[in-house]
Amino acid sequence: MTxxxxxxxxxxxxxxxxxxxxxxxxxxxxIGEELDYSRTPIREALRRLVSDGWVEAIPHHxxxxxxxxxxxxxxxxxxxxxxxxxxxxRAAKRIREAQLNLLTSFADQMEMLCEQEDECAIDKIAVVNxxxxxxxxxxxDSPRLQRLLxxxxxxxxxxxSFHHYTRDELLRSMQHHREIVRALQSQDGEWAAAIMRAHIxxxxxxxxxQKQPGNTxxxxxxxxxxLSTS
Amino acid sequence: MTxxxxxxxxxxxxxxxxxxxxxxxxxxxxIGEELDYSRTPIREALRRLVSDGWVEAIPHHxxxxxxxxxxxxxxxxxxxxxxxxxxxxRAAKRIREAQLNLLTSFADQMEMLCEQEDECAIDKIAVVNxxxxxxxxxxxDSPRLQRLLxxxxxxxxxxxSFHHYTRDELLRSMQHHREIVRALQSQDGEWAAAIMRAHIxxxxxxxxxQKQPGNTxxxxxxxxxxLSTS
DNA sequence: TTTGTGATAATTGTATGCAACTATGCTCGA
DNA sequence: TCGAGCATAGTTGCATACAATTATCACAAA
Numbered sequence: 001m002t003x004x005x006x007x008x009x010x011x012x013x014x015x016x017x018x019x020x021x022x023x024x025x026x027x028x029x030x031i032g033e034e035l036d037y038s039r040t041p042i043r044e045a046l047r048r049l050v051s052d053g054w055v056e057a058i059p060h061h062x063x064x065x066x067x068x069x070x071x072x073x074x075x076x077x078x079x080x081x082x083x084x085x086x087x088x089x090r091a092a093k094r095i096r097e098a099q100l101n102l103l104t105s106f107a108d109q110m111e112m113l114c115e116q117e118d119e120c121a122i123d124k125i126a127v128v129n130x131x132x133x134x135x136x137x138x139x140x141d142s143p144r145l146q147r148l149l150x151x152x153x154x155x156x157x158x159x160x161s162f163h164h165y166t167r168d169e170l171l172r173s174m175q176h177h178r179e180i181v182r183a184l185q186s187q188d189g190e191w192a193a194a195i196m197r198a199h200i201x202x203x204x205x206x207x208x209x210q211k212q213p214g215n216t217x218x219x220x221x222x223x224x225x226x227l228s229t230s
Numbered sequence: 231m232t233x234x235x236x237x238x239x240x241x242x243x244x245x246x247x248x249x250x251x252x253x254x255x256x257x258x259x260x261i262g263e264e265l266d267y268s269r270t271p272i273r274e275a276l277r278r279l280v281s282d283g284w285v286e287a288i289p290h291h292x293x294x295x296x297x298x299x300x301x302x303x304x305x306x307x308x309x310x311x312x313x314x315x316x317x318x319x320r321a322a323k324r325i326r327e328a329q330l331n332l333l334t335s336f337a338d339q340m341e342m343l344c345e346q347e348d349e350c351a352i353d354k355i356a357v358v359n360x361x362x363x364x365x366x367x368x369x370x371d372s373p374r375l376q377r378l379l380x381x382x383x384x385x386x387x388x389x390x391s392f393h394h395y396t397r398d399e400l401l402r403s404m405q406h407h408r409e410i411v412r413a414l415q416s417q418d419g420e421w422a423a424a425i426m427r428a429h430i431x432x433x434x435x436x437x438x439x440q441k442q443p444g445n446t447x448x449x450x451x452x453x454x455x456x457l458s459t460s
Numbered sequence: 461t462t463t464g465t466g467a468t469a470a471t472t473g474t475a476t477g478c479a480a481c482t483a484t485g486c487t488c489g490a
Numbered sequence: 491t492c493g494a495g496c497a498t499a500g501t502t503g504c505a506t507a508c509a510a511t512t513a514t515c516a517c518a519a520a
Contacts, residue, residue, distance in 0.1 A: 002289070002473065028502075038475040047274060051281040053377075059232070060481050060502050075374050082312050144305050147283075148378050232503065258472075268505040290472050290511045
């Protein structure tokens, strides 16, 4: 792993953790001195982050962390509603026994975690949920589809999504997982796609329910950063 | 426009024109000396091309122009069938008078070019066709959807596609354009999406009809390049 | 003949210095 | 008092030198 790779992951992690606020600038010299690298690998990492859509490059002025508006979130869900069903549609034709077992195991884990009520369990569910979806993408066996989803399903959107769920929504989501696995066992791509579509639309509904908080917070943060740099 | 930008477009153009064959390596020093730039902007251009999917980076060994197999083409069409209808579905709700007029004008131009029989006209149709689709994407007003399509609809696939069309297929394609415009005028997203879906599936059928030629040629070219570099 | 090992050459990866560009704030003039 | 122009500081863009890594080829031993 090269220095540029390391810097890339570090900066990305910081953006996700909120270490770098939306709207703030990531200076090549500053982070270079901090991590004890020259500007060259920093530059390369930043360009990768730009093409990933995490930061925007302003010529001769710097790399700014992008902010997420409610509109952006809607756009992402609109695309997920198209692409995620396609994932399972393909997976249904290609999935193998071992992968089905793995998916079942993930579904088991998530349901067990559901029994517990604390916040910590929610975070664990989110982790397993990501594994579940990742395994589906693997089974779909389409590098391009995989890449599009990775581009789109930016973590800041999905990462705290389970926290917005009511208990009912959480249980329904678990049911969706079960049903997706069942549909895949039957090699019924359309069934799987239909449930996945519902799964994403349900997630969208939960997200949209609390429009204002997430949105204005982000934008305020961005506005503040803009002021502070000027 | 920076040096890195210029280099980026030059290399991209050469890949499209076949100047750089699939499987061949693009050396930083070689092209740097040729274009009289240092390796720095070349590197940056190559990394952008990597993240665009035009070349693949092999650590410590170089940047290789990727080859297209028939399987890749199928994958792309599968995604276009999902995404392009979504473009017009959105466009139907948002498109404005001026844009509709522009689309009509493009449709007119393409039909006029259809009258002529020569190969040159086909190329011109392809250009206007690209403008037509680009205008639709603009009308859809979804930066992420636009980006996804730009990532996917790599030109080597679509660029010579009209040459494979029979006269019937060409005329039908023109009819599709007309009908899409008509559906958008009616603000009927589902109608537009249905026609667009047919439009893409027709293109897919024409492309698939001549499987072997494109495929083996590409792969042969790649194999040859691999041998020559060793 | 084949396989393992080491030297060597070629290529990318990184550091550093300088150039170019942009924004900001100050000064001068109207 | 306001606006235009200019100087300056700060940042990115680029060139170049050097380091690190990897593939290749020759050669020797089994």
